[in-house]
Amino acid sequence: MAGGTLPGTEADDDAGSDRVVFHVDMDCFYASCERLRRPELTGEPLVVGMGYEAGETIGAVATASYEARAFGVESAMPISEALDLLPRRANADPDDPDAPDPEEAGRYLPVDLDYYKEVASDVKAVLRDCADTLREVSVDEAYLDVTDRTAWDAAGDPADPPPSAAAGPAEVRTLAEGYARHVKQRIEREAGVPASVGVAPNMSTAKVASDADKPDGLVVVTPGEVEPFLASLPTAEIHGVGPVTERTLADLGIETAGDLAAADPDRLGEELGDRGRELYRRARGEDDREVTPTGLPKSLSRESSLSATADEERKRETVRALAADVARRARERGCLYRTIGIKAVEPPYEVNTRARSLPGPVDDPDLVESVALDLLDEFAGDRVRKLGVRVSKLDFAESDQATLGGFDPGGDGGNGAGGGSGRSRDGDGERNVGRNGDGDTDLGPRSVAADGDGGKLTDWVDDEPSTGERGEGDADDGAEPDPRDADGQASLGDWS
DNA sequence: TCTGGGGTCCTAGGACCC
DNA sequence: TCTGGGGTCCTAGGACCC
Secondary structure, eight states: OOTTOOHHHHHHHOGGGGOOEEEEEETTHHHHHHHHHOGGGTTSOEEEEETOOTTOOOSEEEEEOHHHHTTTOOTTOBHHHHHHHSOBGGGOOTTOTTSOOGGGOBEEEEOOHHHHHHHHHHHHHHHHHHOSEEEEEETTEEEEEOTTTOOSSBSSOTTSOOSOGGGSOTTOOBHHHHHHHHHHHHHHHHHOOOEEEEEESSHHHHHHHHHTTOSSOEEEOOGGGHHHHHHTSBGGGSTTOOHHHHHHHHHTTOOBHHHHHHSOHHHHHHHHTHHHHHHHHHHTTOOOOOOOOOOOOSEEEEEEEEEEEOOHHHHHHHHHHHHHHHHHHHHHTTOBEEEEEEEEEETTTEEEEEEEEEEEEEEOHHHHHHHHHHHHGGGTTOOEEEEEEEEESOBOSOHHHHHHTOSOTTSSSSOOTTTSSOEESTTSHHHHTTOSSSSOOSOOHHHHHHHHOGGGHHHHHHTOOSOOOOSOOOSOOOOOOOTTOTTOOSSSSOOO
16 A cells, blocks of 8 residues: 555555554663662663673663663663763762762662563553553563554544544544553553553554654554655664664665665565565555464573683583573473574674484473583684573473373383483374474474384484474574664663 | 673575475 | 476574564
């Protein structure tokens, strides 16, 4: 649909355009949470740092309050740099002539994710109550489909609703706007933290809208306004356009969403593949993705930075700890995994990943460790600045199945060969097959092997099984944090 | 400032099978 | 022996997001 579609006709042509989607985005969520429990921090520059501990200078900015942003502090910025811009208030000793001016200093706090999750659960309770469908994107962000709860009709005289609110120039108030205001107020009242809300006929536009007037924003883009609303925005505002794509587009002379919407989609396809075509559609306000509930995770990982080291024991010790943690989390969540991988980042920032798939899904911490260490061997002698461990090809089937299907009926006492603590769903090939959802439909040699006798899991592992995981790239990338966002939302769990 | 940690999805190329 | 096209599944890396 091109820009000038008429309200009445468009809805008839395209059922999707009648949807009402909210994107709810918490403002400076971590900072807001800290202020919720420490109201005296309100109004002060506040920086919440991850990997940061009180008094330290390491770590990165997870969230900076707007007061701190006024000093130039941004998300993803190293704490050390933030401290240059905004000294720690504790250092503002009035008796010390060299100490910073208390008026020019801020508070620094470490991330307390558990607490933020508690607050987030209050927010989510409100959202669940207000939405037909809720998709939680992260701890501080969600999409709501509220089509059945509200409408694009103009608010006001219910006896005489105009055919569509999209008809009017921006000033027509819609029922959707009123409902969004209600949701926003409930969040504030019931969770105690502020949110920005974007309202639009689809997800990608709602996402942009929630960002358009932060903090405490409410931006409504009616079906007829979508393309003009997007047109003037820089391409980077479009969800899915990062620094690399932004540059590629700029090289094509495409600077704004309007440029993108007017570009040749075939050309975009040539340059950027399917993503190019998808971005073209988003720039035109065409996005028919349904709001679907958040699914189960596809991978679990843990990583940590080290000061660059080639010390083998240090590396191995780190990997052991990461492996144990990942395995523990997997078990807590009741999931098995079929692929185990590591990440090794070499200075300056070369990201390497290695992964190995098992014949069948397991829950076996010792195996995670041994495979991870084995994969690490490839980097023996190399200096690394960061290490990570990851499990993927997750399988969330009921754990009783895992136990029942365990591969040691009457065997070695409930344990897999990997080291005793494992469970595997592999004892029963039929279960294993076709369960991984990815078209794994044959009973290949690996499954046969897996069935044979449960105690031999590690046998294939050491054999470098030829099976593997499909389509699971490594998560991370070397992309630098992205500071260009005015909102300071480069990365990290929070931004806004 | 040397770049934090958790994810998702996509693509390229190779092995292997029919 | 070569040709060869289609398909699956794998690993590794890249881009992006919060």
